[in-house]
Amino acid sequence: MKLTKFLKWFALCLGVAVFASSAFADENLFGYVKGSETLPKGAWELYEVTTLRSGKGRGDYTAWNLEAEAEYGVTHRLSATGGLNFQSIDTKGLVIDGYLPGDKEYGPKLSGMEAALKYNFLAPAKDNIGLSGTLGLDYAWLDPHSGRKKDTASLETGLQLQKYFMEGQLIWVWNAATEGTYAVRGEIDDLPTDFEWTTNPEVELEFKLGTGLSYRFAPNWFIGAETLYETEFETEVGQERWSLFAGPSLHYGGSKWWATLTWFPQVAGGGEEYADQSISNLHLIEKTKQEVRLKVGFNF
């Protein structure tokens, strides 16, 4: 990559992080599950979330997602988040009827945007257990799986519980969320013969349950483990898929910035399988064998 191109993307990422007004944020001890705390009134946090999704059992599949978000403390209990999403995709030698029409490769493209509100009902350090609710709206124009054109609007509602143990040295969180999605795929001219690629509107309903435990093993450093169960229902097929991811997280938190690195392999999955899928206990159509996520946040 040429230096000028890199600098262009670097500036873009910074620009997005600075000017996006943001989603579900506070200092994130975990990569996927969320705590219940919100920012104090008038405080800002900027986030950069980079996710690598790789492996579908056949061919080559690598996708990168970059989310640049900003969160603002509207009141001591209410945070507002907004952000822009980018993705790149590189898939070769894998065709999944109805989902992946064939090879596709492109670098980072703006793929969507999101906005969310988070309201804190109970504070974990004050009320013994923390409770917050989130409402998020997501709009995307690129399919995260195939990389093709697909207009998607999603509305997600969620609850987050958080409990401190050992004066806050050990932290447990629990999440539940429901997401409704309305999506319309774009037309593709060069589809493989007999390939099914419906462009009719689709409506899907997804449920998520997650939990995580994080332990501060040294000042500023936390080690944790988290798991997330997701299942999706569609009008025509009922339960379309389910997956269970679980893995470790390493978190660093300082007074001005924090970072969290999570390795999140799929440990079980089911529902639809593609025709010649060689691994039977994972869902590999809309999910991958593993994800790696790096989150970085900056406090203002």
Place this chain on the structure above:
Amino acid sequence: MNKRSWVRIALLSPAAIVAPVYAADYLSIPQAQELLFPDAGTFKEHTVLLTASQKKQIKSISGMSQRWDQQRVWRVEKAGGFLGWFIVDEVIGKHEFITYAAALSADGKVIGVEILSYRETHGGEVRDAEWRGHFKGKSLSDPFKLEVDIPNISGATLSCRNITDGVKRLLALHQIILAHESGD
């Protein structure tokens, strides 16, 4: 843009705009001693060694675990007269330990609290005299509950709770051990 470029973006852009982490040490021990006991003549330091039984009693009285087996305390005197105790303690903040000092009277009441080191993102207001002033005169008979007798500071609730609990724990330490040394 290839995979390597994405990794560069992910790793380098945060590094480029990260502000350096700094340790905010506001007061030294002698400075805190001067603020909490301005009329003191001498500060006699000694280390209290706690047995498992004493730690259990402290937890029973205060509801807080005594993490350390040792506690640094200073007996404060003026012209041979006993003024009280000066204690340096640490509690867990969101990221790092918060170091603070408490002054206790001979009869087990809080004279004052000073923050020596605070390194958290939010909640620097714990250093404000107004917030610390809520501890003055408190004894073990007080609730020591956030938003009951000690105000909460948004964005630093864990710090507020742990400092509040920490002061109560020091009062329990006083009741179990220091109260029996006051007349020495």
